[in-house]
Amino acid sequence: MAVAEQDTAVRTGGITRAFIYGILLLFMFFYLMPLFVMIANSLKPLAEITGGNMMALPDTWTAEPWRQAWSSAQIGVEPTGLKPYFINSILMVVPSVAISTVLGALNGYVLTKWSFRGDKIIFGLLLFSCFIPFQIVLIPMATVLGKLGLAGSIPGLILVHVVYGIGFSTLYYRNYYAAFPTELVRAAMIDGAGFFRIFWRIMLPVSGPITVVCVIWQFTNIWNDFLFGASFGGQTQPMTVALNNLVQSSTGVKEYNVHFAGAILAALPTLLVYIVAGRYFVRGLMAGSVKG
Amino acid sequence: MGFLDIQNVTKSYGSVEVLHRVDIEVQEGEFLVLVGPSGCGKSTLLNMIAGLESITSGDISIKGRVVNGVHPSKRNIAMVFQSYALYPNMTVGQNMTFGLEMHGTPKAERDRALKDVAKLLQIENLLDRKPGQLSGGQRQRVAMGRALVRDPDVFLFDEPLSNLDAKLRVDMRTEIKKLHEKLKTTIVYVTHDQIEAMTLSTRIAVMYQGYVQQLGTPKEIYDTPANVYVATFMGSPAMNVLPAKVVMHEGVPYAQIKDAGGVEKLLKFSQANMSDWSGKEILLGIRPESITDPDGADRNSNNIVPFRNRIGVTEPAGADTFVTMELGGIDIVARMRADANVGAGQEFDFAINMDKAVAFDPKTEERIKP
Numbered sequence: 001m002a003v004a005e006q007d008t009a010v011r012t013g014g015i016t017r018a019f020i021y022g023i024l025l026l027f028m029f030f031y032l033m034p035l036f037v038m039i040a041n042s043l044k045p046l047a048e049i050t051g052g053n054m055m056a057l058p059d060t061w062t063a064e065p066w067r068q069a070w071s072s073a074q075i076g077v078e079p080t081g082l083k084p085y086f087i088n089s090i091l092m093v094v095p096s097v098a099i100s101t102v103l104g105a106l107n108g109y110v111l112t113k114w115s116f117r118g119d120k121i122i123f124g125l126l127l128f129s130c131f132i133p134f135q136i137v138l139i140p141m142a143t144v145l146g147k148l149g150l151a152g153s154i155p156g157l158i159l160v161h162v163v164y165g166i167g168f169s170t171l172y173y174r175n176y177y178a179a180f181p182t183e184l185v186r187a188a189m190i191d192g193a194g195f196f197r198i199f200w201r202i203m204l205p206v207s208g209p210i211t212v213v214c215v216i217w218q219f220t221n222i223w224n225d226f227l228f229g230a231s232f233g234g235q236t237q238p239m240t241v242a243l244n245n246l247v248q249s250s251t252g253v254k255e256y257n258v259h260f261a262g263a264i265l266a267a268l269p270t271l272l273v274y275i276v277a278g279r280y281f282v283r284g285l286m287a288g289s290v291k292g
Numbered sequence: 293m294g295f296l297d298i299q300n301v302t303k304s305y306g307s308v309e310v311l312h313r314v315d316i317e318v319q320e321g322e323f324l325v326l327v328g329p330s331g332c333g334k335s336t337l338l339n340m341i342a343g344l345e346s347i348t349s350g351d352i353s354i355k356g357r358v359v360n361g362v363h364p365s366k367r368n369i370a371m372v373f374q375s376y377a378l379y380p381n382m383t384v385g386q387n388m389t390f391g392l393e394m395h396g397t398p399k400a401e402r403d404r405a406l407k408d409v410a411k412l413l414q415i416e417n418l419l420d421r422k423p424g425q426l427s428g429g430q431r432q433r434v435a436m437g438r439a440l441v442r443d444p445d446v447f448l449f450d451e452p453l454s455n456l457d458a459k460l461r462v463d464m465r466t467e468i469k470k471l472h473e474k475l476k477t478t479i480v481y482v483t484h485d486q487i488e489a490m491t492l493s494t495r496i497a498v499m500y501q502g503y504v505q506q507l508g509t510p511k512e513i514y515d516t517p518a519n520v521y522v523a524t525f526m527g528s529p530a531m532n533v534l535p536a537k538v539v540m541h542e543g544v545p546y547a548q549i550k551d552a553g554g555v556e557k558l559l560k561f562s563q564a565n566m567s568d569w570s571g572k573e574i575l576l577g578i579r580p581e582s583i584t585d586p587d588g589a590d591r592n593s594n595n596i597v598p599f600r601n602r603i604g605v606t607e608p609a610g611a612d613t614f615v616t617m618e619l620g621g622i623d624i625v626a627r628m629r630a631d632a633n634v635g636a637g638q639e640f641d642f643a644i645n646m647d648k649a650v651a652f653d654p655k656t657e658e659r660i661k662p
């Protein structure tokens with residue numbers, strides 16, 4: 001990054017270079033292989049998979065497995081495809097991510113810039129929540145959701161994910177804002193800005209990198225969650241649970257091509273998030289260590 | 293009743309009192325400098341005036357109104373921070389008018405104020421830039437501009453020049469002084485640089501360990517320091533403070549001191565009341581510029597004492613030559629004219645201006661008043 005031109009250091013020889021590229025190519029192959037297998041097989045008729053080579057490209061190209069996986073495959077007892085579950089997931093993930101990120105940012109802001117008695121303890125407790133295993137809270141959580149009348153609903157899942165997400169989002173924002181000069185907040189106070197206005201006009205505009213990190217982290221975790229979805233989803237199960245039901249169904253023939261298509265569909269949103277926001281992710285993780 | 297009144301103010305963090313009973317009265321248009329070493333409580337006091345730190349006890353009032361517990365934005369003050377604290381996401385113009393915007397000033401009025409101040413500080417061409425695209429000196433100007441736009445009752449500066457390089461610091465110092473003379477605003481200015489304090493202020497409060505050691509005009513502080521701490525803190529090189537004994541000779545008090553060769557010498561006091569201390573030990577304070585070569589001595593002084601001593605080291609510094617020598621058992625510094633003919637190890641005839649000498653009580657370290 002620091003080197004201006006595309007040149008190598010004096011001591012990097014041609015052999016070293018070839019070696020490095022060799023290793024990189026190897027890893028690339030290693031990582032792209034599964035993706036290739038999934039895509040290739042999701043575009044074949046089932047007969048080609050059961051009767052032949054998994055590694056080959058399709059003889060007859062078909063989008064039928066994708067259509068089936070999306071709208072007509074048997075999920076549990078209903079032939080609905082993954083579509084409704086995909087929508088469930090979206091309805092669950094977007095508010096969860098938004099709420100936990102906003103709360104994390106506010107927490108970080110308060111914990112660093114409005115220190116009060118016991119703020120260290122509160123931060124410690126919030127951090128602690130990052131390390132509580134999911135399984136431990138299943139039963140108490142079920143009780144709470146039941147009492148609130150949110151069991152088996154999307155709002156219930158949102159609540160669970162927000163509660164779990166706050167720990168991490170607070171950690172991110174607190175550390176980011178700790179490096180943010182307090183004099184700026186004081187200047188804004190003298191200028192007459194209040195609590196939320198300082199947050200909105202002074203802090204948030206420079207929080208881009210950490211927001212990207214936080215959103216990616218929360219999105220991937222919540223989207224990929226299976227345990228809470230299976231436990232508290234009820235009739236509104238998320239994509240992960242539906243995919244499991246699709247793939248694990250014991251009746252009828254195993255439609256591998258449809259399974260592959262479904263798996264890719266389930267992974268697509270997180271992939272998209274990474275591709276769109278990935279560059280900022282690295283930047284955000286490094287923010288604070290290097291001042292730009 | 294001053295314009296800005298600090299009455300009996302203390303500050304504690306938990307059980308630790310970091311500021312003890314501070315009393316300062318600042319008149320309208322005054323330029324008060326709080327000076328002292330790191331950790332003496334200058335910033336704490338300034339932040340209490342600004343309302344950024346709570347007041348543990350005592351009162352601070354601005355224009356006759358007690359402001360304890362009043363929000364910083366309602367005290368009609370403006371502050372310039374050490375790091376400038378410019379909002380990184382806003383342009384220079386937005387930075388400067390943010391305060392007015394928060395106070396609900398109409399856009400047209402804001403723009404007018406911005407234009408006037410930008411012109412005054414010659415930053416009109418920078419208004420659309422972000423702070424990240426400015427040099428240190430330009431940021432400094434913008435930070436002052438942001439304070440000026442508000443037209444506050446009191447300006448507070450917390451070490452505003454300490455992030456600038458030496459040359460720029462001197463330029464900005466002059467500029468701040470000119471600005472004050474032009475606008476006649478009331479300023480409280482924190483610095484640990486005693487030269488800044490001397491050049492800028494109309495009055496100085498020298499602080500040390502949470503106490504205001506002395507409050508006075510630069511001349512008072514320099515010529516009649518209240519105690520040994522103030523005497524040695526203000527002035528560069530520092531005042532020489534050496535142990536001496538008061539002896540009477542034909543009814544006149546003298547300071548008796550051992551020179552570099554161990555011979556007792558007598559320096560006649562200008563203050564007659566030193567005879568009260570006859571036979572006792574004192575601390576004698578003599579500034580380097582009061583020990584000179586005979587031709588460089590102050591012609592207006594009534595009490596120039598010739599004094600022969602062996603020179604230790606000479607340090608030519610361009611405009612002056614500093615001489616280090618032993619006196620009263622310690623190394624002291626004298627200030628010669630640049631071309632004075634001095635050499636290391638040489639016996640030399642100095643002239644000491646005893647009119648400017650001060651004496652301190654060795655127990656309390658307070659100055660013995662004439």
Ligand SMILES: Nc1ncnc2c1ncn2[C@@H]1O[C@H](COP(=O)(O)OP(=O)(O)OP(=O)(O)O)[C@@H](O)[C@H]1O
Pocket residue numbers: 305310328329330331332333334335336337484
């Ligand atoms: N939040 C705090 N809690 C406890 N002690 C504090 C706190 N803030 C400041 N102090 C103490 O108060 C004293 C005065 O601090 P202050 O920041 O006013 O010093 P200063 O004179 O401005 O020094 P500097 O020149 O280094 O800025 C110091 O001894 C410091 O340790």
Ligand SMILES: [Mg+2]
Pocket residue numbers: 334335336
């Ligand atoms: Mg300070």
